Amino acid sequence: MTPEEMRALGHRVVDLLVERLADPDVPALRRATPEEMRARLAEPAPARPRDDVLERLAADVLPFRSRADHPRYFAFIPTCQTFPGALGDFIASALNVYAGSWMEAAGPSQIELTVLDWFKDWLGYDGGAAGLLLNGGSAANMTALACARETLVGPMNDRVVAYASDQAHSSVARAARLLGFRPDQLRILPAAEDLRLRPEMLAHAIEADLAAGRVPLFASVLAGSTNTGAIDPLR
Numbered sequence: 001m002t003p004e005e006m007r008a009l010g011h012r013v014v015d016l017l018v019e020r021l022a023d024p025d026v027p028a029l030r031r032a033t034p035e036e037m038r039a040r041l042a043e044p045a046p047a048r049p050r051d052d053v054l055e056r057l058a059a060d061v062l063p064f065r066s067r068a069d070h071p072r073y074f075a076f077i078p079t080c081q082t083f084p085g086a087l088g089d090f091i092a093s094a095l096n097v098y099a100g101s102w103m104e105a106a107g108p109s110q111i112e113l114t115v116l117d118w119f120k121d122w123l124g125y126d127g128g129a130a131g132l133l134l135n136g137g138s139a140a141n142m143t144a145l146a147c148a149r150e151t152l153v154g155p156m157n158d159r160v161v162a163y164a165s166d167q168a169h170s171s172v173a174r175a176a177r178l179l180g181f182r183p184d185q186l187r188i189l190p191a192a193e194d195l196r197l198r199p200e201m202l203a204h205a206i207e208a209d210l211a212a213g214r215v216p217l218f219a220s221v222l223a224g225s226t227n228t229g230a231i232d233p234l235r
Contacts (some may be wrong), residue, residue, distance in 0.1 A: 028070035142175035156180040163187045163199040164220040172220045195230035
């Protein structure tokens, strides 16, 4: 594309987004059945480029979704987006920023290190603490479990056991499976009537596994569950 074409298309996209973000009549959630969406969008691949993609997007795709910035949207996990954040994503995507090595991305890599220093300061970690920025809680849960196992146990073995409440986010169980935990190596413990994990139940499960010669490794406790916001007795 020429610079003029890129600018013109970019302006059209911004106009589309601002119109939707500023429209008070866009509901918090608009649903559709699979049949309705197939009638709108199921079609053969186009034989040539089309110039009506944004119009189709506005009419047949974007209306059928949740609106996290709606003042009465209180569902699920995703938080309200910000327009500066969207522009940051646009920059990262348009430039295809790769931050996997210092040689290829000294600038973006230093931004990540600086932001991590902010987190360390806020959380009271010492200067030797380290980490990385991830794209969401599921990747963070898997990374935390992987780091715990590699640091405390090393390679995966049949004796390692992890624990989670039945109110834990589904990413905890998925992370365990992806990292080689068999179903019997992840204990799903029933929460109490108040939907909080009972410390004594966790203690009994750990004691039973120790007696059986297993290695208790990791307990996932919740500072606000996904389903209800219940907070386990963390102390």
